[in-house]
Structures are given as C-alpha cells and as structure tokens.
Amino acid sequence: MTEVTRREFLAAGAVAGGAIAAGALARAADETKTTEKKETGKMKIGFHTDAFNSSYKSFEDCLKWAQRNNVHYIECGLIDGVSWIHGLGYQPHVALYEDPALRRRKMDKYGVQFSQVDAAYPLSGKDGAIRGVPYVQKSIAWAKLIGCPRVDTTDGLHAPEGLSDPQAMDSMKFCYEQIIEVAEAHKITVNIEPHGYFTTRPEMMERMLAFCDSPYLRMNLDTGNTFIAGQDPVEFLKRFIKKVNHIHVKDVSESLAKVLRGGATGIAVSQCALGDGVNADNIKKCLTILRDSGYTGNLSMECEGQGGPMIEQSLAWLRKTFKELGIAEET
Numbered sequence: 001m002t003e004v005t006r007r008e009f010l011a012a013g014a015v016a017g018g019a020i021a022a023g024a025l026a027r028a029a030d031e032t033k034t035t036e037k038k039e040t041g042k043m044k045i046g047f048h049t050d051a052f053n054s055s056y057k058s059f060e061d062c063l064k065w066a067q068r069n070n071v072h073y074i075e076c077g078l079i080d081g082v083s084w085i086h087g088l089g090y091q092p093h094v095a096l097y098e099d100p101a102l103r104r105r106k107m108d109k110y111g112v113q114f115s116q117v118d119a120a121y122p123l124s125g126k127d128g129a130i131r132g133v134p135y136v137q138k139s140i141a142w143a144k145l146i147g148c149p150r151v152d153t154t155d156g157l158h159a160p161e162g163l164s165d166p167q168a169m170d171s172m173k174f175c176y177e178q179i180i181e182v183a184e185a186h187k188i189t190v191n192i193e194p195h196g197y198f199t200t201r202p203e204m205m206e207r208m209l210a211f212c213d214s215p216y217l218r219m220n221l222d223t224g225n226t227f228i229a230g231q232d233p234v235e236f237l238k239r240f241i242k243k244v245n246h247i248h249v250k251d252v253s254e255s256l257a258k259v260l261r262g263g264a265t266g267i268a269v270s271q272c273a274l275g276d277g278v279n280a281d282n283i284k285k286c287l288t289i290l291r292d293s294g295y296t297g298n299l300s301m302e303c304e305g306q307g308g309p310m311i312e313q314s315l316a317w318l319r320k321t322f323k324e325l326g327i328a329e330e331t
Contacts, residue, residue, distance in 0.1 A: 042330040043290065044298045045318060046073030046115045048248065049092035050269045051305030056090040063110040065308060069315060072331050073115040074107075075152075075300045078142065080135050096138055100146035114148035115298035116191065116220070116246050122156035123175045124168045124198055133175050136190070137182045144186040150246055151188060152220050153179070155196035157265050168198070169207065176211040183216040191220035191245050194236070195266040200229035202239055209243055219243045223283050224250025224270055224302065230262035233282045234289070241293055247286075249318065250302040251277035270303045273310045275317035284321060291327050 049062045057065075059076060066074055077093040085091050094103065094117075107113060119139035121132040132153075139151050160168045176190075183190045198204040209219060221244050226233040237244065252261075253272035257279075260267070274283065301318065305311035322329055 042296050042328040043322075044073050044115065044296075044330045045071060045301070045315070045322075046075060046298050047071065047301040047305075047311060047315075048118070048269075049074065049076040051301070051303055051311045052092040052307065053269070054304060055307035056085075057092045057307065058089040059092050059094055060106070062092045063107060063112050065311075066112045067110045069312065070331065071315065072112055073298055073300070074112050075114065075116045075118060075298075077118040077120075078135075078139050080138065096142050100142055104146045114143070114146065115300060116150040116152050117143050117148050118152045120152050120154040120193060120195065122196060123153060123172050124155035124163075124196065125160040126162060126171075128171060128175050129178075133178050136179050140179070140182050140186050140188045140190070143188050149189060150191055150220075151183070152191050152193050152246070154193045155198045157196050159197050165198075169204070172198070172208065173211045176208070176217065180212040180214050180217055184214060187216070189216050189218050189245055191218050193220040193225070193248070194222055194229070194231075195225050197265055200225060200231060200265045202231070202236060205240065209240070218245035220246040220248060221286075222248040222250060222266070222302075223279060223286055224248065224252050225266040227252050227279045227282060228257070228260055228267050229265045233279070234285045237286050237289055241289065244290075244295070244297075246297060247290070247299045248302045249274060249283060249299050249314075250279070251275065251283065251314075252279045253277045273303055273317065274301060274314035275321070276313075284325070287321060287325055287327065291325060296330070 049059060052062055062074060079086055079093055079095040083091065086093065086095060117139060119136045121135050122128065123132040136151060136153055143151050155172065179190055192199060192208055194200045194205060199208065209217060211217065219240050221237055223233045226236045250270050251272050251274045252270055254277065270277065301311060301314050303310055303314050319329065
C-alpha cells in the first residue's frame, strides 16, 4: 500500500477543489448565457387597425382598445386626401393631412406608439411611379414627424396589365430608388411586404430587396400572405431572416386555405383568430426562428377583429405562445 504524505494529501484536495470550483463557474457561465439568450428574445406585440375596418371604428377607438388590453404598438393605413367615411369617424386609419405632432400627443395619452404605417399602394403597375411614389414619399416625411420608424410598401395582387414581368421589375426599381433616397434623408426604414404577384415569389422578393444598396430597404414578413400564396412561411422567413424588420402575424382558416391557397397572393385580413387556423404551427415555428435569431422587433397582429372579441382572442393566443416558447414581451 502506497503511503500519502500530509503535503500530498492537501495538494490533491486543492486540485479537486479547483476542479469543483471550475465546474461551478462553467455552470454559472452556461446559466448566464441562457439568461442572456432569453433577454435578447424580447419582442413587441401590436396590431394593425385593419382589424376594426368591418366594425367601422375610428382610430381613437383602436387606441382605447390598445390601452384596455395593455398593447403599446399600433399600425394603421395612411390616407392621402379626404375621405367622407374617415371624416365621419367610421374608418380606423389616419390621414396625411392630420398634424403629426397633435396626433402623437393624443397617442401618448393612451400610451401607444406606431410600429409602422402602411403606405402599401401597389408599385408594380403603370401608375406606380405616378401615384405610388409621391404617396410613399409623403408618408415617409409624415412618419418621421410622428416618430414612426417604418413605412410599409408592396406590389399589386396580380400581374400588371400592359407590362411584362421584366418591365414591371424595372419600373419598381426606379420607384424604390426614388423612395429610398427620401427614406435615407429622413432615416426611415421602408419595408417591402409579400402581398402580391411579385413579392410572394421568393426569387422576385430577393431581387426587389437588392433594388437599392441601403440599410433602409428591408422586409415586412406576412405569415398569412406567404401561406395563402402557396409558399412555406417558415422557409420564407429563413431565407430572408437578415432582412426582416417587421412582422404581420396572420393565421388562415381551413376553409379559406382550401379555396384560395396557391391561387391568391394575399388576403386583407383573415376571418380567423390567431391559433384557430391551419397556419398556427407555422407561426409558432416562425416565432422560434425569430427568438433564436435575436429578433427584438414588432409583431403586428392581423385578423378580423369583430369590434374587439377576435383580436382579443388572437392577443391571448400570442401571449400564451410567447410563454410556451420562452419569449418575453416588451412593453
């Protein structure tokens, strides 16, 4: 039997103690990494006021709904001009003639801010440069004044009449070059949303996102439009994850999918609450990808609100899914 001296015994103990301490430090480091990963997974929940179109609510009604439900981010369409239905308070959008400073003051009272404003006049048609470009440019300047960081844009639902695909793409490139020049001056991000004939085709979206070499040209992913167009929303997101700047979260009912999937390029709002449709699993997978990529931006719910109940159901499902996936909501 080998004898161990007192000095050797103490030295061996020190080595063992050091190994234990090193192991504890490694475990603590791993726990810190996990915590840091969860912290970077915070996302902002908001909604598009389209949810209240059919119930003829005003924009302020949407602000009241947001306040009641502890939602602090909102997205709406912009109206370039005067509309009688909007003027009477039956449309939940905002007109460019409304003073942005006064509008922002009212939104501050409700604790709500814009995540994005929607200026999605189709830029792929013959009138894209004539009507769409000045509309988007004015929207950019208005967004800057009200403190909104993003403006949403898109193409038309169908192939543009009288233009070949190459002609339409060249025309849109010209449009976006003019738009991005203004966006860069105001430091406002312009997003392209998959909603039409060109934008729901990944190869075309990739070309469009390369129209301008600018950090102010990005993408607004729409989980419902990509699905209804016959694409896989998950694969669409994976392909463009580095370009995604804002998200429309939209489910699709089984009945609508059976009739339209692969034959349409977009739907205005889904007649289906989040979690109740055939796109729910895709939304969960997209949220997981966003979480793991460190996305901390906005998720804007899009569905028929029924004056409140269906959008409230969607909000409950999204918050429940956040908890399941370990995503924190930033308020």
